Amino acid sequence: xNWKYRLKRLVTNRFSLSAAxxxxxxxxxxxxxxxxxxxxxxxxxxxxxxxxxxxxPSLPHHVAAYRSLSAGALNAPAPIxxxxxxxxxxTAAAEDxxxxxxxxxxxxxxxxxxxxxxxxxxxxxxVDPASTVVRLGNGSLSFVASGDPDPAAQAASLKRLQRALDxxxxxxxxxxxxxxxxxxxxxxxxVEDSSNQNADDLLASLDExxxxxxxxxxxxxxxxxxxxxxxYATDHHWTQEGAFQAFRTLCDKLDDYDQTLSAARGIKRRPxxxxxxxxxxxxxxxxxxxxxxxxxxxxxxxxxxxxxxxxALWVPDSPTLLRYDATDPVSHGDAEDTVLFPERLEExxxxxxxxxxxxxxxxxxxxxxxxxxxxxxxxxxxxxxSFACALTPYLAYACAEVTTVDPRYFSGDLLSYVDWxxxxxxxxxxxxxxxxxxxxxxxxxxxxxxSKGDVLRWKQG
Numbered sequence: 001x002n003w004k005y006r007l008k009r010l011v012t013n014r015f016s017l018s019a020a021x022x023x024x025x026x027x028x029x030x031x032x033x034x035x036x037x038x039x040x041x042x043x044x045x046x047x048x049x050x051x052x053x054x055x056x057p058s059l060p061h062h063v064a065a066y067r068s069l070s071a072g073a074l075n076a077p078a079p080i081x082x083x084x085x086x087x088x089x090x091t092a093a094a095e096d097x098x099x100x101x102x103x104x105x106x107x108x109x110x111x112x113x114x115x116x117x118x119x120x121x122x123x124x125x126x127v128d129p130a131s132t133v134v135r136l137g138n139g140s141l142s143f144v145a146s147g148d149p150d151p152a153a154q155a156a157s158l159k160r161l162q163r164a165l166d167x168x169x170x171x172x173x174x175x176x177x178x179x180x181x182x183x184x185x186x187x188x189x190x191v192e193d194s195s196n197q198n199a200d201d202l203l204a205s206l207d208e209x210x211x212x213x214x215x216x217x218x219x220x221x222x223x224x225x226x227x228x229x230x231x232y233a234t235d236h237h238w239t240q241e242g243a244f245q246a247f248r249t250l251c252d253k254l255d256d257y258d259q260t261l262s263a264a265r266g267i268k269r270r271p272x273x274x275x276x277x278x279x280x281x282x283x284x285x286x287x288x289x290x291x292x293x294x295x296x297x298x299x300x301x302x303x304x305x306x307x308x309x310x311x312a313l314w315v316p317d318s319p320t321l322l323r324y325d326a327t328d329p330v331s332h333g334d335a336e337d338t339v340l341f342p343e344r345l346e347e348x349x350x351x352x353x354x355x356x357x358x359x360x361x362x363x364x365x366x367x368x369x370x371x372x373x374x375x376x377x378x379x380x381x382x383x384x385x386s387f388a389c390a391l392t393p394y395l396a397y398a399c400a401e402v403t404t405v406d407p408r409y410f411s412g413d414l415l416s417y418v419d420w421x422x423x424x425x426x427x428x429x430x431x432x433x434x435x436x437x438x439x440x441x442x443x444x445x446x447x448x449x450x451s452k453g454d455v456l457r458w459k460q461g
Contacts, residue, residue, distance in 0.1 A: 106302075106351045113305030122188040124301045133297050137186020138226065140233045141297040141306055144181070145195035149436035155205030157441040158428065162211050164415055164444065165426055171257060174206060174213040175250065177387040177431040178220055178238065180231045199432035217432075219249040234306045235295020236433075237356055240314050243390035248279045251398070254378070254425065272378045272424050277318075278398040284314045294350035303350065311355045315340065316397055319373070326360075326367035339369060339393045360392040365409030366417070369396040376400065381423035383407065383414075385440065387431045407440050414443055 116124050122135040133141050162172045179195040187193060199217070206213050220230050223245050230242035238246075251274040277283050291308040298306035316335050324331045324338040331338045341361050347353035360367075363386055371377065377400035382388060384404050395402045403421045405414065418426065434440045 106349075109300070109351075110302040110304050113302030116301065117305040123191060124305065126300055131300055133300050134188050134191050136181065136228075138228045140180065140228045140231065141295075141301070142180045142193075143236060143297060143433075144187075144191060144193040145179075145198065145433050145436065146192075147194065147436040149198055149201075149438075151198065151201035151205045151435065153438075154202055154435060154441045155209045155211065157443055158206065158211050159209040161414075161426075161428075161443050162209075165418070168418065170418070170423060170426055172211065172426050172428070173253065174211055175246075175427055175429040176203060176213060176215045176217060177246075177385075177429055178217040178230065178242070179432040180236060182227050185227075195432040195435075198435040202435050214250065214253050216246040216249065219246055232293060232295045232309045232356075234298030234303075234309050235293065235356065236297060236431075237295070237387060238390060240312050240359070240390055243387075244281070244314070244394065247391055247394040250427075251276075251279050257425065274398045275374070275377070278394060283317050285317050287313045287315075289313065289345070289355075292345075293355045294353070295356070299351055308350065311345075311358075313358070314393075320397060321372040322396060323370040323372070324361075324367070325369075326364045335393065335397070339396050356386075356389060360389040360404075362389065363406050363409065364404065365406055365411065367404045368421075369402045371396060371400055371402075374398070374400050378424045379403075379422065381405065381418060381421055381426045383426065383428045383443065385430050385434050388429050391429065407443065 113124070124133045126132045129146075131143065134144060136142055158172070158174060165172050176199055179193075179199065181187070181193045181195060183196055185193075196217075199215075203213055203215060220227070220242060223230075230238050230245070232239055254272045254274060257272045289311045292311040293309040294303055294306065295309060298308070320335045322333070322335065322338040336342055339360055341358050344353070344358045344361075345355055354362075369392075377398065379401040380395055380399050380403070382392070382395065382402060382404045384392075384406055385408075388404060392402065392404060401421075401423075403417075403423065405417065430440055
């Protein structure tokens with residue numbers, strides 16, 4: 001891509017003119033303050049500029065300020081400043097002028113990102129290495145994952161949860177959310193990403209441990225089409241279209257579960273099946289807001305570098321009646337009064353807005369959704385990260401109850417919560433980048449070490 005094409009692409013962006021003007025103001029302001037271009041009082045070497053006005057103390061203040069000076073009169077010359085003193089004062093003034101012009105951090109991000117785009121940079125470093133942005137070969141932006149997680153330990157944590165749920169006759173299903181980067185992604189030269197390898201290692205460990213899982217990466221590959229269509233170009237999350245494809249695959253998987261509760265609980269398990277109407281796109285009204293969303297990666301480099309994403313609004317086409325216990329007060333009503341948050345679309349500053357939380361409202365430690373129109377549907381407990389925001393509303397429309405737990409913000413005892421909710425199935429949905437985060441896998445309290453007396457009793461028994 002030659003520089004003329006980059007310049008043309010930058011200029012056609014709707015933010016470019018304001019960014020260029022801002023840069024010009026900074027440069028011109030600093031130059032003016034340094035060399036006195038804007039300061040007419042020093043334009044004549046060492047002399048004050050002649051004034052055509054002077055005050056007459058006999059007149060009122062507002063009149064005296066504008067009384068003309070008699071013809072030919074000049075003010076007394078100002079003292080001539082030595083050059084080092086004047087230079088020091090001017091450099092200080094220039095610094096103040098630049099600092100005043102650079103108070104808007106977002107404008108700086110725009111300028112910096114615009115310059116990176118103009119020069120063709122594909123890696124934009126950040127103070128936090130985890131937030132360094134790379135441009136993929138398909139034009140999308142991404143963070144990159146590094147680190148050396150212990151997938152066997154993560155799998156063991158999920159296995160412990162599975163054993164505890166087995167004692168309650170509740171199945172566990174791990175859901176692997178996809179990465180924006182694929183195995184054949186065109187990463188910039190010298191950049192490596194471990195997210196998919198980490199996910200592959202975890203699923204292999206789950207195979208060995210006997211924990212059931214569903215890989216949504218395969219789901220999206222099977223759906224076909226360009227991989228970038230399943231993700232926002234400026235954000236690390238999947239789009240609603242990507243989450244919908246995952247939801248449909250999940251429904252097929254749940255239909256395969258055929259279990260009965262133990263006699264001790266005295267009731268027969270309801271079938272874990274989903275009304276097929278909710279897996280049909282025709283059941284939703286879909287409206288798209290063009291160039292509306294600046295995602296997590298776009299906020300790091302600005303829209304001059306990243307552009308803006310379209311944002312799709314999926315609203316059920318048929319009536320819904322839900323109760324959403326996530327915020328105070330509890331919300332009741334249809335989808336747009338509960339699990340959809342239209343107010344999240346009102347923020348006009350793309351750096352401050354987060355339209356992604358239009359779905360499910362964001363990341364809550366614990367939240368519960370009750371569906372009054374489907375009381376006989378399945379009850380689901382979803383242990384989740386932020387990828388679940390896009391998936392949760394689909395589950396809410398199709399299930400009797402959906403309870404979500406985000407380990408980052410949940411401080412209760414998970415098994416006590418399971419006993420209270422009594423779900424038909426427990427799902428764990430994590431993105432591939434979370435494999436390296438041990439906090440997500442501390443799901444159960446670690447058992448205390450046995451006492452010496454316990455050890456003796458076990459040996460004797």
